[in-house]
Amino acid sequence: MSAPCSQTPPASSSQAAKRGLLGSSLLVSLMTLVSRVLGLARDISIALLFGAGSGADAFFVAFKIPNFLRRLFAEGAFNQAFVPVLSEYRSQHPSEVRPLIGAVFIALSSVLFVVTGLAIWGAPWLVWVFAPGFAQDADQLALTAQMLQMTFPYLALISLTAFCSSILNTYDKFAIPAFTPVWLNLSLIACAFLLTPWLETPIFALAWGVLIAGVIQLIFQLPFLAQLALLPPLPSSWQAWKQAWQHSGVKRILDLMLPALFGVSVSQINLLLDTILASLLVTGSVSWLYYSDRLVELPLGVFGIAIATVILPSLSRQHTQADQTAFGRLLVWGLRLVLLIALPAALGLMLLAEPLLTTLFQYGAMGTQDVTMAALSLRAYALGLVAFMLIKVLAPGFYARQDTRTPVRIGVKAMLANMVFNLLLVWHLAHTGLALATALSAFLNAYWLYQGLRQAGILTDLNELWPYVLKLSAGLLALAIAVVISSQPLDWWFAATWWMRTLTLAMQIGLGAAAYFGVLWLLGIRWQALKTHEPPAS
Template sequence: MSEQHEPADNTPDKESIADTAAVDTATPVSRRGLLRSGMVVSTMTLLSRVLGLARDVVIAALLGAGSGADAFFVAFKIPNFMRRLFAEGAFNQAFVPVLSEYATRRTRAEVRELLDAVSGSLSVVLALITALAIAAAPWLAWLFAPGFQSDPGKLALTAEMLRLTFPYLLLISLTAFAGSVLNTWERFAIPAFTPVLLNVCLIGAAVWLTPWMEDPAMALAWGVLIAGAAQLLFQLPFLARLGLMPRPRARFRHPGVRRILRLMTPALFGVSVSQINLLLDTVLASFLVSGSVSWLYYSDRLVELPLGVFGIAIATVILPALSKRHAGESREHFARMLDWALRMVLLIGLPAALALILLAEPLLVSLFHYGAMTDHDVVMAARSLRAYALGLLAFMLIKVLAPGYFARQDTKTPVKIGIVAMFANMVMNLALIVPLAHAGLALATALSAFLNAGLLGVGLRRQGVLRFQPGWGRYAIQVVGGCLLMGAALWWFSPDWHTWVTWSALHRAGVLTALVIGGSVIYFGWLALSGIRLRDFRLHG
């Protein structure tokens, strides 16, 4: 623990008065309900995901599922994978609990000192990694997509784009650092809105930069780089408004930095097991027929919509809240928060997974069947979409169960569980890729996610941290009943997907919107009739 600094006498000077006033506007509070905060994040994330789908529509029309698309998706997935390890993944899970503790128990000066040290140390590490990756781009392209070796042009294009996309890791990780600070001070809307800029930049690059590029995919690589800078610059004024703008100083010996590194090292693997599994899918898919990487990408993007809008939103608001409760030693409220998160996941995750399975082809046709996207691509992507959708509930459960460990600064247990899940995924990949091709890779990822979530839940139960509150049996019956009614309606009213292909884009959008709204009305209508009320989910952080 660092030394506490106190004034020599009891008479406050002007500087201490100003600092105290600043604390009033920059101290984390816990008056907002978790449901309200979650809805704010969900709304902003929904906007981002909708624009993300618009981005993918543009990419599908521009590149389809050919060699250029495969090369771009690999070149973007590598830094994106690293981002989820260093940013939303291990760094966030290690940084937020430590920052919450400093904000709760330490002085404002110590909080500023921590932010300066963490931002400087993170910048140095990521700058070195980025420089090495740019120099080793051809080798990285081969490492993550070894199947591209049979097509030297595709491998070379991947390496060329990687030199543009990898600096995104540095920029977006610093963005995630700023977002973690804002989330800890319960400014959830700004970090949740920030990804919108990525989609805007990629759409703009596809529209305006493509005519200037020899290969259209290169325009998207430039869009990724521009987006990283835009997202970081967007968040800085909001940090300044809180009086928490860091002055980066690389101080690896700072006690807070050392604690974060100690927590982060095992979490680098544990929190990102699902992402490692998806990356393994890409590696193996590179050996399959051309288009396999793209089919997995398009199907994964649709699964990411409910996962990002609801699963990650719940995890975003619950981690700071759990960290504060752990710091305040409120064990009962900690358990109630976890139970609340599980109920929210079941409420949204189960019907979302069912809808993705039933409407796989209509969704893919409505969003991506334009330009270079073919009927065959739709059929292939639908297979992997259904496989991923089977694991959606597990993906969401991991997002809310893992913070139960990280908030208590336990990163070792998720690592042990993650190792088991990753090895299981490897075995299932090899077992399922032969009979099911790319869909087998998606199914293996889904099954390993259930193993991961199950072991996380069992561990929390054994530690006495997860205690189910009364009413779970009735609640589960209500949710399952609503899903059955919704599923029956979607199956009955949705036309065969070949019919969708013959419709105009406007007609597809109209019918799909009607199905989504109609299914939602049936589901939530049943929940209301069966006694579930919005006030039942109100819980204060």
């Protein structure tokens, strides 16, 4: 992989500047929405073909291990450390950008190669660590380990993809990274239907889908890096590998990244702890948590992660320019946008838990009992949605200033709190207690992040948000009334055809959204106000 060294990467993007942060966020949200809708189609396909049985449990664990490490390592700690450093090089040392990218690529690739090799060799032990309950069933353990050996190379492929995405996002090319996950969903859907009839163990079709998707996602982004003349060259000698680790930018990224491994992705660690404990519960618990988590991930990914993706490079530039006032306004803008979306999304998920799960997943091997159990954990996760999204905005406030130590301390405290909540709740509420523990620890995490920014003199006065929150509360009341009035009994959802379910659910969501945004419009919240970083009119 190489690009002509004579080309100079663009110093700025006038198109992104004209579009603005809200426009960029909406662009990322739109692309992410396509991916999430296909992700729901993927999960519907899995539920249809495999339900919530032992095979599905095995795949979800085999996929969750590399996927967890991807979010923790590549899209988490690495991204939060790499983007601020790359932004600084772009602003202050543009001629050094390509050498930095080349050195980071070599260092990252070498780590991924070693980690992937060790994981494939030690797959049975990894399964035992991440899902100890599977050790009670030798066949379940062996099946999961075999699939993990197939899915783990996805970590290396998707980490390199995340590396490419970080570069594109830094140069305000948000659409391509946001669209990239579409290929994972398309690959899993295609393999589920096309390979399943030909395999002795049908669930292996999903493992093949993950591996194929990793290759496609990486290849997809390379031409867009080439357009920016930022495609990293392949190392030509051992000396190049050695020089990469000695590069000052790589050392700075490592210094920022190592503590961030805990601080930036606490919610993912908490979800993994849920999986470990769920493997000790009744069969289906892992799958119930997976399906409910997938629905919470829809608004979180479409809006929360989209806002965080757009805001981090902008915060990094404001920090480089030493404009703390603008830095604080950007964070407040992010908080306003998160509250606008997260509050109605959380309420909607709680009110429509069974209708959503029934409409999307209750076909084929997915039974009514599975829907009832998954709805319990969905409501618990939904309680924490606001906190999950707030974390996505508050954490970049530290990483953009190249402060990773404070979120680490906060992250460790939140992890410990999650463990305590898990032990207190799992014995009485089973898998629902695990989801509730994750939500409670997320609120603590968000609160401690806010306090850290406040003590740093960045978020010193949020009084402007209270009139805004009161208006949102009125909209939430209207949403709840609209959904409740249009609701149907649970037995109706179980008995209805798929098209009746779909139309009724779409009507309820539409009525709720119209009531919510209609009340906000009557109370004076306008689109134009959301596009600026200034406080909304009270």
